[in-house]
Amino acid sequence: MKLDRNQQDMLDGKHGEARRFALEKLVDFGNAVGAEEMVPLSFVLNVCPIEMKDRSHPDLATYDMGHSPLYDKFIEIKDARVADESKTICLNDPYLVQIDKYEEEGYPWNFSWGDGGYKLPKDMYDGYVRGHDALKKHGWIMSQSCNSHLTTRTPRYGEYCASSESSVAAYLNTFVGARSNRESTVNTVYAGYTGYLPKYGMLLDENRRAKVIVELTDEVKEKMTDPADWAALGAVIAEKGNNRIPAVVNMPPLLSPTAGKCLSGCVSAGMNDPMMHIIGSALPESRTLEAAFGGTVPKDVERQIVTLDDVREYYRKLDSAKSDKVDIVVFGCPHLTYHEVRQIARLVEGRKVSPNVHMWVQTDTPSYHMARDNGEAKMIEDAGGKIYHSTCMGMNPVRNWSHDLNIATNSFKYVKLGGGFGQGWHFGAVPDLIDAAVTGRFVSTRWE
Amino acid sequence: MEQVKVMKGIARSKGQASGEALVSEMRFGWGYNVVTNDGGIIGAYEHPLNGQCVKGRIMVYPTVSGTTLGSVGLFYKCMVSKVGPTGIVCRNVHDIDIAGAIAGEIPAVDSLDGDPIQEIRTGDWVEIRADEVGKEATVTITRKASS
Numbered sequence: 001m002k003l004d005r006n007q008q009d010m011l012d013g014k015h016g017e018a019r020r021f022a023l024e025k026l027v028d029f030g031n032a033v034g035a036e037e038m039v040p041l042s043f044v045l046n047v048c049p050i051e052m053k054d055r056s057h058p059d060l061a062t063y064d065m066g067h068s069p070l071y072d073k074f075i076e077i078k079d080a081r082v083a084d085e086s087k088t089i090c091l092n093d094p095y096l097v098q099i100d101k102y103e104e105e106g107y108p109w110n111f112s113w114g115d116g117g118y119k120l121p122k123d124m125y126d127g128y129v130r131g132h133d134a135l136k137k138h139g140w141i142m143s144q145s146c147n148s149h150l151t152t153r154t155p156r157y158g159e160y161c162a163s164s165e166s167s168v169a170a171y172l173n174t175f176v177g178a179r180s181n182r183e184s185t186v187n188t189v190y191a192g193y194t195g196y197l198p199k200y201g202m203l204l205d206e207n208r209r210a211k212v213i214v215e216l217t218d219e220v221k222e223k224m225t226d227p228a229d230w231a232a233l234g235a236v237i238a239e240k241g242n243n244r245i246p247a248v249v250n251m252p253p254l255l256s257p258t259a260g261k262c263l264s265g266c267v268s269a270g271m272n273d274p275m276m277h278i279i280g281s282a283l284p285e286s287r288t289l290e291a292a293f294g295g296t297v298p299k300d301v302e303r304q305i306v307t308l309d310d311v312r313e314y315y316r317k318l319d320s321a322k323s324d325k326v327d328i329v330v331f332g333c334p335h336l337t338y339h340e341v342r343q344i345a346r347l348v349e350g351r352k353v354s355p356n357v358h359m360w361v362q363t364d365t366p367s368y369h370m371a372r373d374n375g376e377a378k379m380i381e382d383a384g385g386k387i388y389h390s391t392c393m394g395m396n397p398v399r400n401w402s403h404d405l406n407i408a409t410n411s412f413k414y415v416k417l418g419g420g421f422g423q424g425w426h427f428g429a430v431p432d433l434i435d436a437a438v439t440g441r442f443v444s445t446r447w448e
Numbered sequence: 449m450e451q452v453k454v455m456k457g458i459a460r461s462k463g464q465a466s467g468e469a470l471v472s473e474m475r476f477g478w479g480y481n482v483v484t485n486d487g488g489i490i491g492a493y494e495h496p497l498n499g500q501c502v503k504g505r506i507m508v509y510p511t512v513s514g515t516t517l518g519s520v521g522l523f524y525k526c527m528v529s530k531v532g533p534t535g536i537v538c539r540n541v542h543d544i545d546i547a548g549a550i551a552g553e554i555p556a557v558d559s560l561d562g563d564p565i566q567e568i569r570t571g572d573w574v575e576i577r578a579d580e581v582g583k584e585a586t587v588t589i590t591r592k593a594s595s
Contacts, residue, residue: 028550032550
C-alpha cells in the first residue's frame with residue numbers, strides 16, 4: 001500500500017506509539033482488502049469502552065460488546081491522543097447508561113417487571129465511567145449518539161468518514177454524499193487515533209454504484225408520515241434490494257432529518273452496503289438513474305416495485321408478540337430527533353402511562369437538553385415516561401431480561417437486532433405506541 | 449469410506465484451523481450478544497442455527513448480516529471469552545468479518561472454486577490452510593461415509 005510522508009512518519013513512530021500501533025493495524029487490514037492507499041478522515045464514530053484491568057470479571061462477558069480490549073493499548077500509553085482535532089472529529093455511539101442517572105429507577109439500566117428486575121452492575125458502571133473519562137482525555141468527543149452527525153459536525157460531500165454506526169454511514173452516503181463504510185468497530189478504534197483509513201469498500205467510486213431499481217408507487221410516496229412508516233419503508237427497500245445498492249425512484253422530494261434517519265435505520269438490519277441512491281436528489285452521484293449506475297443503466301436491470309401493501313405487510317411482519325400485552329414502549333433507535341421527542345410529548349401530554357408499562361424516550365444529548373428547556377421532557381415525565389440521552393436500551397443485555405416481556409417500538413432495527421433474544425415485539429406508529437403505553441395493550445390502527 | 453474434497457479460495461485472514469463445520473444458508477453476524485460468551489450459543493433473529501454452539505467449529509455462511517459490532521464480537525469470542533469458531537468460510541467474507549477475523553487471529557476464506565454452502569455440510573470435518581492474506585488458501589472437507 002502506498003503511504004504518503006505523514007503516514008510513513010506515523011508508521012515509523014514519529015507521531016508516538018499509539019498512532020504507530022494503530023496505523024500498523026490499518027495497514028494490515030488495508031492489505032487484506034487490497035487497498036492501494038490510505039485516505040484522511042473528517043469523521044470517526046465508534047463506541048466507548050469499559051475500562052477494566054481484570055478481564056476475568058464474570059460480568060464482562062455479558063456487558064462488554066467486545067471492543068474494550070482493543071482500547072487497552074491506548075489507555076496504557078500516556079500520551080495517546082486521537083488524530084488532529086482540527087481535521088478529524090472523533091465521536092461516540094450510545095452506550096450503557098446515562099452516567100448521572102445510574103442510581104435512578106425506571107430506566108433500561110435499572111428497572112423492574114412483575115417479579116423480576118434488572119440493574120447494570122456497579123463494577124460495569126465504574127468501568128464504563130473510567131473508559132468514558134479515558135476517551136475524553138484522548139480527545140474523543142463523547143457525543144454518544146446515533147445522531148452525532150446531525151448534532152456535532154455534518155461531514156461535507158465527498159469527505160471520507162469511518163462510522164461504525166450503520167445508520168450514520170447510510171445517512172452520510174445517501175443524504176450527504178460523504179463516504180463511509182459500515183465500518184467495523186475494530187477499524188474505527190484505529191481510525192480515531194490515526195485519522196486515516198485504507199481506501200476500500202464504499203470509499204471507492206466503483207462500489208457506490210446502484211445495482212437494482214426500487215420504485216415506489218405514488219401511493220407510497222404520498223402516505224409515508226409516521227417515523228414507523230419510514231422505518232418500514234426502509235425495511236421493504238432493503239428486502240427488495242436483496243443486499244444490493246438500490247436506486248430508489250419516486251421518493252418524496254422533501255425528506256426531513258427524521259424521515260432520513262428512520263430510512264437509514266434499516267441498513268444495519270437489512271443491507272450490507274450502507275447506501276441508497278435517492279434519484280432526483282441534489283447529490284451528483286444520485287441525481288439521475290444514469291449517474292447512480294455510473295453512466296449507463298444496464299438494459300436488463302432488475303426493477304422492483306414497492307406498494308403500500310408491502311409497507312403494511314412489513315408492519316405485520318415486525319409484530320411478533322404472541323399477545324397484545326405491552327411491558328415496555330421504547331422510542332429512539334436510532335436516537336430520536338428533537339422533532340420526534342416533541343411529537344411524543346404532544347401525544348402523551350395530560351395522559352398517564354400505565355403503571356405496568358415502562359415508556360422510554362431516548363435521544364441525543366443536545367435534543368435532550370432542548371426538550372428540558374422547552375418543556376417536552378417535563379410533559380413526558382409528568383405522564384410517567386422517562387426521557388434520557390447518551391444511551392440506548394439495546395446496549396443493555398436484553399437477552400438476559402425476562403422472555404415474558406413484550407416490547408413495543410417503531411424501530412425496524414430494534415426488532416431485527418433484538419428479536420432473537422426471546423421477548424415478544426410489537427411494531428407500530430407513534431400514536432399507537434402512546435396508546436399502548438397508556439393502556440398496556442397494543443392495537444395497530446395505522447393502516448385501518 | 450470417507451470422502452475428501454479440497455477446495456481452493458482466497459485468504460482474507462491468515463491462519464490454519466480445523467473443526468466440525470456448522471453451515472448456515474442464511475447470512476450471519478457476530479453482533480452484540482448474538483453468540484453467548486459463556487457457551488457460544490447462537491440466538492439471532494429468526495435464524496435457523498439458533499441454539500447451536502459455534503465453539504471450536506468452522507462456521508460456513510454466505511456473508512455477514514447485521515451490526516458492525518460483529519467485528520469485535522468475533523474478536524471477543526475468539527480472544528477473550530474463548531468460545532469462538534476456529535475459522536470462517538464464506539461466499540464473501542465481508543469487511544466487518546475480515547477485521548474481526550484478523551483481530552481474532554482466525555483464518556477466513558472466500559471466493560472458493562465452488563459454493564461452500566452447497567459443498568460443505570454441517571458435521572463435515574473442515575481444515576483451512578490460509579498462509580497469506582490475499583493469496584490462495586485451501587479448504588479440505590472430509591465427510592464420513594455414513595453422513
